[in-house]
Amino acid sequence: MNTSIFAHRGASHFAPENTMPAFELAINVGAEGIETDVQLTKDNIPVLIHDETLHRTTNGSGYVKDHTYNELKTLDAGSWFAPKYQGTSLVTLEEFLTWAQDQSIYINIELKNNIIDYSNIESIVYEYIKAFNLQSRVIISSFNPNSVKRFGKLTNEIETALLLSQRSRNALSYVKQVGASALHAKYSLLTKKLVEDCQDQDLSLRIYTVNRPSRIMRCYKLKCDGIFTDVPHSAIEYQELYRH
Numbered sequence: 054m055n056t057s058i059f060a061h062r063g064a065s066h067f068a069p070e071n072t073m074p075a076f077e078l079a080i081n082v083g084a085e086g087i088e089t090d091v092q093l094t095k096d097n098i099p100v101l102i103h104d105e106t107l108h109r110t111t112n113g114s115g116y117v118k119d120h121t122y123n124e125l126k127t128l129d130a131g132s133w134f135a136p137k138y139q140g141t142s143l144v145t146l147e148e149f150l151t152w153a154q155d156q157s158i159y160i161n162i163e164l165k166n167n168i169i170d171y172s173n174i175e176s177i178v179y180e181y182i183k184a185f186n187l188q189s190r191v192i193i194s195s196f197n198p199n200s201v202k203r204f205g206k207l208t209n210e211i212e213t214a215l216l217l218s219q220r221s222r223n224a225l226s227y228v229k230q231v232g233a234s235a236l237h238a239k240y241s242l243l244t245k246k247l248v249e250d251c252q253d254q255d256l257s258l259r260i261y262t263v264n265r266p267s268r269i270m271r272c273y274k275l276k277c278d279g280i281f282t283d284v285p286h287s288a289i290e291y292q293e294l295y296r297h
């Protein structure tokens with residue numbers, strides 16, 4: 054099996070992360086999947102933004118959770134990246150899924166609830182996935198083990214993954230305990246043993262965030278199930294080279 058290439062926050066090296074230009078670029082270069090981050094507005098609308106706060110990737114300020122969607126929808130989420138993206142809007146989960154349903158891609162929705170444990174984010178996101186009938190193409194992940202567990206209780210139709218950024222001897226038992234079938238691990242945690250242990254326990258292993266060619270190649274060599282990369286086009290190029 055080839056390592057699947059997920060565009061991390063879209064093709065985020067080339068376009069503002071978690072916006073439509075970054076998602077469209079990911080598709081155009083041939084990524085198999087897109088990873089995106091979800092937070093909730095004050096009126097419980099899921100929006101795609103990595104940080105809990107607005108200032109890094111928009112011209113707004115304060116917390117996402119303290120603004121209604123109406124207040125956020127006029128923000129500029131592109132100028133911070135490059136002037137040509139001025140006027141790019143924040144994307145709601147609904148807008149993203151409306152677009153994604155017509156693309157043949159996998160979708161990794163990361164619930165960003167390790168800092169703010171948004172109430173009911175699991176069921177809110179699940180309702181959208183069901184409404185678009187995208188269960189078979191979505192993977193839900195979170196750094197918050199309780200959230201992964203909660204999502205798994207809603208349905209067994211959707212794959213769940215636990216995100217891990219720190220080394221732990223019990224990593225795989227945590228994954229099992231929360232009922233996930235995949236581990237999404239930081240690159241620094243990648244070892245041959247981790248790959249073998251995941252294989253033995255029938256868990257998928259996907260690695261973030263893999264941008265350097267040497268690291269991309271190592272993931273291919275170790276036969277990781279997936280990588281998250283800001284540069285999907287070069288990951289695809291190296292995959293071609295690796296095959297030959």
Ligand code: G3P
Pocket residue numbers: 061088090103163194216237261262281
């Ligand atoms: O889902 C993989 C990766 O996105 C997790 O870290 O901080 O980039 O959302 P972060």
Ligand code: MG
Pocket residue numbers: 088089090163
């Ligand atoms: Mg993420």
